[in-house]
Amino acid sequence: MARLSLEQKLAILSDAAKYDASCASSGSTKRDSRGGKSLGSNEGSGICHAYAPDGRCISLLKILMTNFCIYDCSYCINRVSSNVQRARFSVDEVVKLTIEFYRRNYIEGLFLSSGVIRSPDATMLDMVRIARKLRHEENFRGYIHLKTIPDAAPELIEEAGHLADRLSINVELPTDRAVKQHAPEKSPEQIRRAMADVRLRKDIARDRSFSGKRPPRFAPAGQSTQMIIGADGSTDTTVLGQSTRLYSSYKLKRVYYSAFSPIPDASAKLPLISPPLQREHRLYQADWLLRFYGFDLAEITGHRADGNLDLDIDPKLSWALAHRGLFPVDVNRASRALLLRVPGFGTKTVGRILGTRRHRALRYEDLARMGAAMKKARPFVTALGWSPRALTDSADLRARFAPPPEQMSLF
């Protein structure tokens, strides 16, 4: 086989990496290179340096170290039984690409993942070697996200956590049964143990020693994971149940939902449908309600007969329509918790309402200026100069928000 050029390798190994949804570069320690001896900075908030036409942000150089893999996970383009072209980067090639891209302001850093070659330890060691070279030889202070291999040795995970900003391990599918069915070589228990291990190491790294000294930070931007949606029959209740468990057990920063998307040379075991993007979007909305809006899982999906989110309207609106007895709420009196439940009000809007109403009573026009989506909020609130009257209880309220019904195609 002819030797591949760097550009060919980059094409193969970035193509292989695109099914990982995460590209975040936020939430790490603040640092910069003002001394003039190093390169890069991190200022807390992430930066998306470009957007692909799939709407996803490109913040990091997201590549696989190699797409050779000894596992046979049916949903994955890199599984051993797939006929995609294979390639492998050397340590130096990845380091050079990262640094040269970073210097041209294309990226915030590196997101390195890999197929499992030889053994989990050998693969993890190569990834750690790349991170080590970036940090210690190139003095790189940008962002590094390493995908850890669940079975890798603890000391490799330890070193990875000290070099990288974020570690992640994908749970892949919402239920253990689905993982065993589609990823026969992966063990859900092992994946959970690995996440528990990262959490414990993070906890330990937070404790000060006797003398008050802080140990080196371990994965300061936390850990995240990814679940594939629509490859197995799990309902949204199952998916969200799994993510609430993950958030609480392992203190994850994010759970990413990735609509199963057809891959080139797909396995016969999986449906080749167009990816359920709308479902993915609704799951993210529900995820936000769980984390920032004080919703319980049972509240979000409890009123849905089939256990799935409403695809036509967002989960908060869906909840509000099912609980109209609580509305309309008076924006000049309602508690923060209740305001957060109004469709069209975000956490920022609620903060502004609370800040302003200390000085004066709010009018309808004030709400719009504060950033509330009044088209959505209108039936659910009262303010000076506004009362929804019968609108809150009108029978066609849902129809005002849902997309117009479409006639089924006759052919």
Added chain:
Amino acid sequence: MPHVTLPRIATATAWRDAARGFLGAGIPPDQITWGDSRTDPGLFDTPATAPAAGTVTVPRSFVAMADKVVWHNDPTRFARLYAFLWRLRDAPHLMNDRGDPDLARLRRMEKNVRRCQHKMKAFVRFRDIGQPGDTRRSFAAWFEPTHHTIEPTAQFFARRFADMDWRILTPDVSVFFENGHLRFAPDHPRPTLPQDASEQLWVTYFRNIFNPARLKVQAMQSEMPKKYWKNMPEAAAIPDLIANAPARAREMAAKAPTLPPLRAAAAQAQQAALTSAWQGPADALQEALQDCTRCPLHSHATQAVPGEGPQDAAVMIVGEQPGDMEDLQGRPFVGPAGQLFDQIANQAGLDRGRVYITNAVKHFKFTPRGRTRLHQRPDAGEVTQCRWWLAAEIKMVRPDLILAMGATAALALTGSGANLLQRRGTIEAGRDGRPVLLTLHPAYLLRMKDAHKRQEATAWFQADLARAAQVAGVAPLPRAV
């Protein structure tokens, strides 16, 4: 009417000083007009200088907001800020009234500037303009911001790219960073920047990270508006990517699943053989080993011989396989070769009690010859099967260094047993990345006829053991690279 002209560089401080002066002197907003060097004063305007600044008190949140709003491209920004500042004199709480139309307008302008700054951090694209032999690398970019965001954003680039020289040239104000110092200059002509090879790689990356099965053009454009595209090399690929996406997605769906490549089965078998699935407690390893039937050797040998030594040893020593005596006693390295090992280890200062010693293959392989058993070298299949146990032992002991004695151990640990005489004395990375020091097997020394050569080989062996002893006793060696 008095007209204040603010400079285009250091506008924020100039506005603050002027506003402080006018406010202190009690001049109401309808008595002054504002502009920068590019706005023409009105017909009846006269140049005004702000009175010397007294002390005025304003909410801190206003100062932070004004520091952003002055960079907006709206010509009314200075006047709007001053008008609101005037209102704040008697009603400082207005800063918290997000429903106030004036504040809402200023906050929106502030948000526009922040967004423009953020997009500048994201979408500036540098090209290498360095010459061979330069001590510092240098880069340049041409960028067209919507607002006057160069000055407030320059510090960000200075913090990030401190070890190189760079310049961001714009139709407005340009910024130069040379040897650690920032400099601003207005109205720099548009340069022609040289081609940059890395740009092609970046476009390749952009094309391939895109998933044609999920086309969301709106989502892309709302975050990366078209006005920025002309200075972004990757944006040229977008129309083509969008146009071909549906066809590529259809093609993926229409393509029938292919049969797995030939190497798939081999790779999977290799994986099954390689990965030690041993999950039990360390004490149970010996017992489980006794029940091993992974290869036919178990049916002729007396027993499997497990490794011996402390489970937290820094050094692990791996031989070939148990011999006659080992097979009978159930302990490694107790026969003639074991005795020779003990003797040389003693001379090398290696304490056998402090290392974990085991074999690459756990059962004795032999051919009966009369009343004796003749040793036979295990074949590659047997070594592969038994690696399952060796891996379990390595996982348990986690040694800093593994000493591979002989070709079989080298095969099991590094994947190759060839050319041992040339490779001995070197440290190689093992299959799992651990450092493996290669050396000879003591039985090889026993079999050597030529006394001179034997002496030489013994010295090598002793030197290798001494090296291992250093790891076992003192500080661990650095990991192999």
